Amino acid sequence: MDHLDKLENNSIYIIREAYNQFQKVAALWSIGKDSTTLLHLIRKAFLGEVPFPVVHIDTGYKFKEIYDFRDEYTKKWNLKLIVHRNEEAIRCGMGPHKSKLECCTQLKTNALKDAINKYGFRALYLGIRRDEHGIRAKERVFSPRDEDFEWDYKNQPPELWDQYKSKAKEEEHLRVHPLLGWTEVDIWRYIKKEEIPVVSLYFAKNGKRFRSIGCEPCVDPIDSDADTLDKMIRELEETDISERSGRSQDKESDYMMQKLRALGYM
């Protein structure tokens, strides 16, 4: 069994474990490469079906390509899609021009809180990876959030031998992270192997491509000629620039990510 096979099999185990424990679950789909890979693994775990809702937290600031991709594959993969927006904040003109921390909190974190309360999800699958950011390197596979959505990173439950924290208390929800042990280049190699479709923004056009996608005003493209998966994988094997360097929320302050995550950010 090679490395990608191992990663795939372990992720499927985790996905099935969480579904067995919680049933009332949903997958967060940002339409990016990681959560799209996660959806592919979920389809594999349930032999082609996705037996629970897929939630897109929409800020209204996403790229057009993202919305198009979402609608196309929602149909193709027969997904029960829930699009959730913090309409009130959007109506009041919330945007990155105000404050990035505030905007992420209102349009992503609070929108997610709302969605969880509205639908009563007990656990959420997220496509985060440990190599993305130092704070994420500290995450558990099953990671509890309390009723205020806070991540008690100083007191995380032990996780031994694929035995994860069981049923959450009523007031909690759990974040389930099946891709935690994957790296960025693992994801791309797997996307190539499995022919998983991804948003076109990742491929270079006119010398630029996005390495990480999200809200249009808050991500910058990188200089790149990688217009195929092979070129992209080669580029990643050689680069020494970190993945999220194009993301403004990470640049603003060392601890912004910690603050965001402690508050319940994805």
Added chain:
Amino acid sequence: MNDKNPLNFVLVGHIDHGKSTLIGRLFYDTNSLPPDKIAELKKASEERMDGEMEFAFIMDHLREEREQGITIDTAHTFFHTDKREYVIIDAPGHIEFVKNMLTGASQAEAALLIVDAEEGVGEQTKRHANLVSMLGLEQIIVVINKMDIVNYEETHFNILKDKVHEFLNSINLDPDYYIPISALKGDNVAKHSEKMKWYKGMTVLESLDSLENDVSLENKGLIFPIQDVYKISGKRIAVGRIESGVLRTGMKVKILPGTGETSVKSIEKFNESTDEAVAGESIGIITNDPVFLERGNVLCVEEKELTIDDKISSSLIWLSKEAFNKDEKIGFRLATQETKANITEIRERVDSSSLEVLEEKASSINNLEIGEVEIKTKKPLAFTKFVDVKEMGRFVLVRGNDVVAGGIIL
């Protein structure tokens, strides 16, 4: 790049013996740090110190960790040498965070134990080594750090090495290497030290490159614990991960615990058709007879692969501040089997650092103590000794929603 699988190793040792600094040094010397990371580190270090690069910042990301200069939680980072990729699991050395250390170490294939040349073996050095031994890790590298503080003296190294060796041997650990290093100055980490010409052995990187990945359990007998049963398009599909051996279509299998038998009609994977699946694979199966399978059943070919019993002898480590009391009924989970259990006898209560027996015939086990215990489960379970198939010889105890102990079957 190479085709080898990445190797997971855990870095353990007493607080302040230099774990996070060694990781920083490994990254720095292998050019594994992106420029923006170096810039971030420099900036963060300048804000906090006198401009000196603080390698520990690479792993210590939480604000509290940087301010207090200690690692609180385990973290995983990635780097590679010309030979292969590595996942470093940094485990906290502070006593408060032993459960985090154990979480990290339980995912490792090898351990790197760091000992301060000046301070020698500390309380957590012992505790971590004991847990590494309990977890069954066999590949061990010992580094004696801060050699710069003891003037890179050979005799100092040899005396400490002998002491450490004697201790490790006493807990059945037999390290592959002892390496004198200075993580801060870089001696014998990626480059052979100019200051310790007397040391002819490997550098830390060379020793890592010589380690082996865990071997697959394909050659053992089949053990396939059922994780769940799905009804998909009218078919009942039992899913799970094969823990050892090979499963083939047509195979006759026994359903444990119990006397049930069936045979495998097909192996189910999405968009894939196969007649064979091996240890480590997450699969589904359809059986030839309409037998009732459920989570917790364990399929095997030869019954002798597993012991079926409701009595289990074990060694466990208690990981909760709320002590265990003997009359408490507690959750018991082994692979996908789950039941309630009583601890009928606590033969010994042992200090996990000194391994001193604190009490025989005890009635409680406190935080971070090791219990040598007899367990009685509510229903019979299928298991092996830990030394036979690790995956089927280890369990956790659960109180409420939380894992409060990890144990191995003797």
